[in-house]
Amino acid sequence: MFLEVCSYFIYSSILGCEHYVLHKMRSLPSHIKELAFVAIKDDNIVGNITYTKSFVKTESGTFFDTITFGPICAAPAYQGQGIGSSLIKHSVEVAKNLGYKAIIIYGDPAYYERFGFRNGKRFGICDPDGKYMKGLQVLELYKGALDGVTGSFFHDPVYEMEESEAAEFDKTFPYKERVSETESQRKFAEMIVQEYNSEDEL
Numbered sequence: 001m002f003l004e005v006c007s008y009f010i011y012s013s014i015l016g017c018e019h020y021v022l023h024k025m026r027s028l029p030s031h032i033k034e035l036a037f038v039a040i041k042d043d044n045i046v047g048n049i050t051y052t053k054s055f056v057k058t059e060s061g062t063f064f065d066t067i068t069f070g071p072i073c074a075a076p077a078y079q080g081q082g083i084g085s086s087l088i089k090h091s092v093e094v095a096k097n098l099g100y101k102a103i104i105i106y107g108d109p110a111y112y113e114r115f116g117f118r119n120g121k122r123f124g125i126c127d128p129d130g131k132y133m134k135g136l137q138v139l140e141l142y143k144g145a146l147d148g149v150t151g152s153f154f155h156d157p158v159y160e161m162e163e164s165e166a167a168e169f170d171k172t173f174p175y176k177e178r179v180s181e182t183e184s185q186r187k188f189a190e191m192i193v194q195e196y197n198s199e200d201e202l
């Protein structure tokens, strides 16, 4: 099922597969089971969202706990019907109730800003190389949650995988054609390599 639901996309410089990330993630201590949801329609799983623990290493050297979602996906035949939005809105509410403080992800601001995400630069939160990428998106789960928190964001290393490892995992499933270089993959790849510039609105 996950082969049908998830798209292949480029993460960092590595061509990965979200269903393999998901598979690995589930056995990690950083996986947050209470924030793993699927969307069901017509008795089929048509979308999912999963979170792991992440953190900001602050300028003073302390660690501020955050959470990160991904993969998030809606099955191609069901995209544009509000499934992704429902998964995000629902999980954000549950995360708030569980007492989490902030969500930080890499993604396309054109999609995530509608949920209140803003670029990391607004908060003084950059990537591990000290860069403010267009795709680094931050959501406070209550007002002022990130007051005084500036530094570098680190997600779980599960997102950075060897392509060969993912390819081996794929072999355990019936063959499916690998779909790559779709419009959303291209945009995502841009967002994680393009830096925010001073003309961009914060």
Ligand SMILES: CC(C)(COP(=O)(O)OP(=O)(O)OC[C@H]1O[C@@H](n2cnc3c(N)ncnc32)[C@H](O)[C@@H]1OP(=O)(O)O)[C@@H](O)C(=O)NCCC(=O)NCCS
Pocket (backbone or CB within 6 Å): 007, 070, 071, 072, 073, 074, 075, 078, 079, 080, 081, 082, 083, 084, 085, 086, 107, 108, 110, 111, 184, 185, 187, 188
């Ligand atoms: C991204 C994704 C989860 C959105 O879910 P969805 O159920 O299709 O989205 P919704 O129906 O909630 O929202 C639709 C809106 O989002 C926009 N949108 C969807 N994907 C987008 C993207 N990658 N970038 C920008 N906008 C996007 C649509 O244009 C539409 O905009 P509109 O409301 O202004 O018309 C889904 O399209 C998907 O699974 N894509 C492939 C996997 C992926 O790229 N995942 C994200 C990276 S991990």
